[in-house]
Amino acid sequence: MSKKLKKPWPTKAVMEQIYEQHPWGGKDHDFYSGEGSHNTQIVKPYIDCVTTFLQNHKNPLTVCHLGCGDFNIGMQLVPFTKSYVGVDIVEALIKRNQKLYQNDLISFACLDISKDELPQADCIILRQVLQHLSNAEIQDILFKLTTYQYIILTEHLPMGDFTSNQDIISGQGIRLKHNSGVDITQPPFNFKVKSQQILNEIVLENQKGRIMTTLFNLK
Numbered sequence: 001m002s003k004k005l006k007k008p009w010p011t012k013a014v015m016e017q018i019y020e021q022h023p024w025g026g027k028d029h030d031f032y033s034g035e036g037s038h039n040t041q042i043v044k045p046y047i048d049c050v051t052t053f054l055q056n057h058k059n060p061l062t063v064c065h066l067g068c069g070d071f072n073i074g075m076q077l078v079p080f081t082k083s084y085v086g087v088d089i090v091e092a093l094i095k096r097n098q099k100l101y102q103n104d105l106i107s108f109a110c111l112d113i114s115k116d117e118l119p120q121a122d123c124i125i126l127r128q129v130l131q132h133l134s135n136a137e138i139q140d141i142l143f144k145l146t147t148y149q150y151i152i153l154t155e156h157l158p159m160g161d162f163t164s165n166q167d168i169i170s171g172q173g174i175r176l177k178h179n180s181g182v183d184i185t186q187p188p189f190n191f192k193v194k195s196q197q198i199l200n201e202i203v204l205e206n207q208k209g210r211i212m213t214t215l216f217n218l219k
């Protein structure tokens with residue numbers, strides 16, 4: 001008799017449950033996007049290097065942050081941009097961000113970035129999102145990113161050599177336990193870029209891997 005395979009939960013339901021049940025910590029917060037969004041040792045060097053990149057543009061850039069989470073990161077980058085749109089799949093989180101942060105320069109939209117049309121911008125920020133998604137969803141997102149000028153991508157990776165892009169079911173976990181991580185320039189994605197530059201790498205304690213931020217220039 002053939003074994004029935006479990007159908008994975010839709011990503012929207014998974015992410016909603018994560019924010020309701022706080023498996024990424026932060027029980028004292030209404031919404032909490034995880035250590036990577038709040039631990040100063042991770043956040044400060046990230047904000048510093050992205051701020052430097054944004055400030056290097058005489059004409060400030062329009063930014064679209066895909067999977068903006070609780071916006072602890074986004075709100076620190078806004079002053080260095082022309083405008084900032086935060087997108088996330090969790091509706092209650094977007095409503096909360098609108099209430100707290102929306103103004104003439106900052107807007108939010110509830111979208112599934114693997115399925116919906118994305119806002120226009122000069123620069124995409126995609127931070128610790130792909131690492132939680134299946135290869136099929138990553139591929140659908142990447143198809144839509146080819147028209148942007150800059151992508152600033154942050155991924156949690158294993159230390160040393162690793163197998164890139166081992167497939168997972170979308171959810172709270174990442175590829176680290178399979179000694180794998182997302183590299184969009186490697187198969188099966190083979191994402192084409194004009195140039196790329198590592199902006200920042202943070203090595204985590206206790207063999208928990210590293211968080212790497214790469215700037216991709218597409219034009």
Ligand SMILES: C[S@@+](CC[C@H](N)C(=O)[O-])C[C@H]1O[C@@H](n2cnc3c(N)ncnc32)[C@H](O)[C@@H]1O
Pocket residue numbers: 011015033034036037066067068069070071072073074087088089090111112113114126127128129132133
């Ligand atoms: C680990 S959090 C990172 C949040 C933010 N980028 C940061 O670094 O602070 C990942 C976020 O991606 C969002 N997300 C995951 N899949 C998504 C999808 N398909 N469309 C839109 N948002 C998604 C989740 O709801 C969550 O808020």
